[in-house]
Amino acid sequence: MIPYKHEPLTDFSKSSNIAAYQSALKKIQSQLGRDYPLVIGNKKIMTEEKIISRNPADKREVIGLTSKANKELAEKAVQTAAETFESWRKAEPEARADILLKASAIIRRRKHEFSALLTKEAGKPWSEADADTAEAIDFLEYYARQMIQLKNGMPVKSRPGELNRYSYIPLGVGIVLSPWNFPFAIMAGTTAAAIVAGNTVVLKPASAAPVVAAKFVEVMEEAGLPAGVLNYLPGSGTDIGDYLVDHPQTRFISFTGSRDVGLRIFERASKVNEGQIWLKRVIAEMGGKDTIIVDKEADLELAAQSIVKSAFGFSGQKCSACSRAVIVEDVYDHVLQRAAELTKELSVGNPADNPFMGPVIDQSAFDKVMSYIQLGKTEGRMITGGEGDSSHGYFIQPTIVADVDPQSRLMQEEIFGPIVAFSKAKNFHEALEIANNTEYGLTGAVITNSRENMERARKDFHVGNLYFNRGCTGAVVGYQPFGGFNMSGTDSKAGGPDYLQLHMQAKTVSEML
Numbered sequence: 001m002i003p004y005k006h007e008p009l010t011d012f013s014k015s016s017n018i019a020a021y022q023s024a025l026k027k028i029q030s031q032l033g034r035d036y037p038l039v040i041g042n043k044k045i046m047t048e049e050k051i052i053s054r055n056p057a058d059k060r061e062v063i064g065l066t067s068k069a070n071k072e073l074a075e076k077a078v079q080t081a082a083e084t085f086e087s088w089r090k091a092e093p094e095a096r097a098d099i100l101l102k103a104s105a106i107i108r109r110r111k112h113e114f115s116a117l118l119t120k121e122a123g124k125p126w127s128e129a130d131a132d133t134a135e136a137i138d139f140l141e142y143y144a145r146q147m148i149q150l151k152n153g154m155p156v157k158s159r160p161g162e163l164n165r166y167s168y169i170p171l172g173v174g175i176v177l178s179p180w181n182f183p184f185a186i187m188a189g190t191t192a193a194a195i196v197a198g199n200t201v202v203l204k205p206a207s208a209a210p211v212v213a214a215k216f217v218e219v220m221e222e223a224g225l226p227a228g229v230l231n232y233l234p235g236s237g238t239d240i241g242d243y244l245v246d247h248p249q250t251r252f253i254s255f256t257g258s259r260d261v262g263l264r265i266f267e268r269a270s271k272v273n274e275g276q277i278w279l280k281r282v283i284a285e286m287g288g289k290d291t292i293i294v295d296k297e298a299d300l301e302l303a304a305q306s307i308v309k310s311a312f313g314f315s316g317q318k319c320s321a322c323s324r325a326v327i328v329e330d331v332y333d334h335v336l337q338r339a340a341e342l343t344k345e346l347s348v349g350n351p352a353d354n355p356f357m358g359p360v361i362d363q364s365a366f367d368k369v370m371s372y373i374q375l376g377k378t379e380g381r382m383i384t385g386g387e388g389d390s391s392h393g394y395f396i397q398p399t400i401v402a403d404v405d406p407q408s409r410l411m412q413e414e415i416f417g418p419i420v421a422f423s424k425a426k427n428f429h430e431a432l433e434i435a436n437n438t439e440y441g442l443t444g445a446v447i448t449n450s451r452e453n454m455e456r457a458r459k460d461f462h463v464g465n466l467y468f469n470r471g472c473t474g475a476v477v478g479y480q481p482f483g484g485f486n487m488s489g490t491d492s493k494a495g496g497p498d499y500l501q502l503h504m505q506a507k508t509v510s511e512m513l
Contacts (some may be wrong), residue, residue, distance in 0.1 A: 004478055005143050007108070007134040010115075012126055012354070021126055024112035025352055028120055036066045036214040038234070039072060041080040042227035044055045045073065051234050053211050056123040056359040057350045057393040063209040069235035071243050074202075077231040081173040081200040082249045084228030088148045089170045089198045093151035096196045097144035102223035103192075104140035107133065114184060114212065121209050122183055123358040123393075125351045128314045131474075132185045136216075138477035139189030139495060146500050147196045155509070163511045168504040170198030170433030171281065172251030173221050175244045177265070179256045180361055181317045181416075183209035188216055189477075189494055190254045190283075195220075195229055197503035199251070202231045202244060207363050207402070210234045237261070245269055246423075248276035252503065255281045259414065259440075262286035283502050285482075286489040287319045287414045290472050292433040293457070295428050295448035296330040302469060303331075303447040304338035310471035312346060312398040315360050319488070320443040320465070320473045324411055326431045332424045336383065336402055339422075343384045343398050349499045350393070359394040360417055366394040369417030371411065373399055380404035380421060395439035414440070428453045436462050442484030445472040464491050 012015050037044040047067040055061040055283055070075070088267035107114060111133050118129035153167035174194040178187035187205055194201050217232045233240065246505035253408045255265050262284045269280040292310060294303040327335050351358035360366050370388050376399070377386070385399030396418055403420040404410050411434075412423050425431035428450070435444055444463040448454060454468055464484035465475055475482040480497020483489060493499055 004142050006476055006478065007137040007141070009127070009134055010111075010130045013205070019285055020181050021112050021116065024116035025119065027113060028116040031284060032064065032120070033062050034064050036064055036211060038067045039217055039230070039232035040073065040077045041084070041231065047073070051207050051210055053121055053209060055120050055393070057352070059393060061120075066214060066234040067234045068400055069240050071240060071498065072233070072363070074233060074240040074243050075204045077233050077510045078173060078244065078247050078249050080228050081202055081231055084226070085172055085200045086224065088200055088229050091198065093147050093196075095197070096198065097147045097222045098143040099220070099225050099503070100140045100192050100196050103219050104137045104144075106219050106222060107137055107140070110136075114215065117212050117215065118184055119351045121211055122180065123351050123361060124314060125356065125358050126354045129351075132182055135182070135477060136188040137186035139185065140192050140273045140477045143189070143193050143196050143494060143500060146497065150500060153506075161513050163513055165509045166199075167507050167509070168501065169507050170504055171250055172199060174199045174201050174503065175250050175253045175255065176201050176203045177241065177253065177255045178203065178205050178213065180206035180208035181314070181319075184212045184216065186256050186494075187213050190256065191216070191230065193500055194254060194503050197500050199503055200229050200231075202233050204233050204235060204241065204244065205232065207236065214278045217442075221317065236316070242268060246271075248273045250280060251278060252281040256285045257287075258358050259286045262489060280504070282490065283492045284489040285319065285492060285494070286487060287416075287440065288484055288488050289324065289412065289414050289438040289440040290320055290322055290443045290445065290463075290470055291324040291326055292322045292436055292445045293428070293431045294331060294335050295431070295446065295450055295453055296328045297453070298331065298447040298451045299449070300331055300334055300338065303335050304342055304443060306471040307335070307339050307420060308346070310473045312343065312357055312418050313473060315357050315396065316418040316420075317360060317365075317416055318473055320475065321460070322418055322445070322472050323415055325420055325433075326434045327422060328428060328431055329424050332422075336400075336422055336506075340383045343400055346398055346399060348395060357398060357418065360396055362394060363390060365417065366390045366396065369396055369415060370418065372415045372417065372419055376401035376404075376410050376419065376421070379408040379410045383422075385418070406437055413439055428456070432457060432460055436460070437448055439487040440484065441486040442488035443472040443475075445470060457501055462486075464488065464493070
């Protein structure tokens with residue numbers, strides 16, 4: 001098998017790529033407003049009640065309508081997945097992997113089309129959408145190859161007259177609850193991992209971006225995935241989310257989203273319901289409050305660039321986004337001033353026009369972020385931004401708040417928007433203490449030329465993904481396995497060598513010869 005190779009990002013400085021992307025946007029524009037059915041087994045089901053996906057940059061524009069599931073249809077989906085599992089679990093791992101590789105090839109051929117859909121549905125500027133699609137391809141390719149490596153299990157010892165084997169078998173029916181901020185990459189990755197490991201899936205995509213998930217389901221069907229392995233079930237968390245999590249035939253839940261929802265799922269999944277004969281497994285990624293530390297011995301231009309790109313890429317709507325910059329006092333004013341200059345140069349607008357930054361996802365997100373901006377005016381000094389406009393789309397200017405107390409709400413609570421708080425530290429030791437003072441532990445970065453401080457951070461900066469002399473966003477599948485500590489989730493390390501085992505259980509077979 002050809003070794004895994006990271007999908008390259010598109011170079012939009014080339015006129016041919018610009019033209020190709022603009023063509024893809026026109027194609028997506030011609031497809032807007034379509035109805036998408038539920039997919040349960042081999043049935044496409046239209047319901048009267050719909051989830052309406054709107055363009056966050058132009059809330060009048062409807063991207064698509066997906067049928068909305070109720071509990072009766074959720075039950076049907078679980079039963080279908082449970083029945084299909086009995087045959088799918090016996091499919092050869094190579095055959096399951098081949099489907100993922102076929103799907104990745106289909107997506108690669110239609111890469112700009114999927115990215116253009118993300119620009120429309122999720123409000124992603126071109127480079128952010130392109131990275132989302134590339135990561136989806138990476139997940140499919142990487143997990144397919146990982147399954148081939150794991151198909152024979154792990155070696156164990158055998159004594160004379162005895163043969164022992166240690167292998168992995170799938171768990172059963174998985175519920176995949178995917179997020180809106182990476183509605184293609186994370187949705188495809190969590191779904192594909194479960195499927196290639198031999199499980200069947202009920203996929204409930206985020207209601208803010210369900211159309212790209214519908215398109216992915218179509219691709220998996222085209223790639224040869226048998227009916228019933230992947231069941232597409234948009235719906236509200238209150239209507240069907242709890243029902244799916246609680247169901248006695250649910251074997252595991254794969255969730256990416258907020259801390260509060262993650263804790264609710266974890267609590268509900270811990271209860272054994274009538275007819276349930278296992279302890280459910282939860283794979284959860286629940287957000288972050290991520291810090292970039294700048295040491296006095298550092299490349300200060302790199303520091304400012306890293307903070308701005310990590311804080312404001314995709315409007316700060318990444319669980320890995322830099323929402324806290326902790327700067328040693330010797331260089332604080334310099335880094336703050338330079339970051340402010342860079343931020344004021346950023347373009348904000350309709351992502352179809354390819355600015356640096358587009359909108360936040362919806363009215364709820366807009367209201368939340370604007371409330372934190374108001375809070376920032378009382379907790380610190382407003383340096384840039386602080387303005388928003390939701391009359392046409394949900395646009396907020398990139399905002400820097402300086403001189404913020406490490407214990408303030410702005411420094412402690414996940415905002416998920418284009419706001420970064422600056423805090424001053426007396427020295428590197430205090431900066432590290434501030435960086436660790438949240439309940440989260442997802443990503444962090446340290447900008448320093450001090451090898452001593454690098455080694456101190458390597459041991460003491462308590463995050464799942466730590467980066468030196470670069471920003472704190474942009475983990476690459478197979479290169480930087482992604483997942484965090486504490487309230488950031490179960491440190492599942494997506495895109496890493498241990499991820500597929502979370503979807504399987506080990507079985508020891510011993511034969512006396």
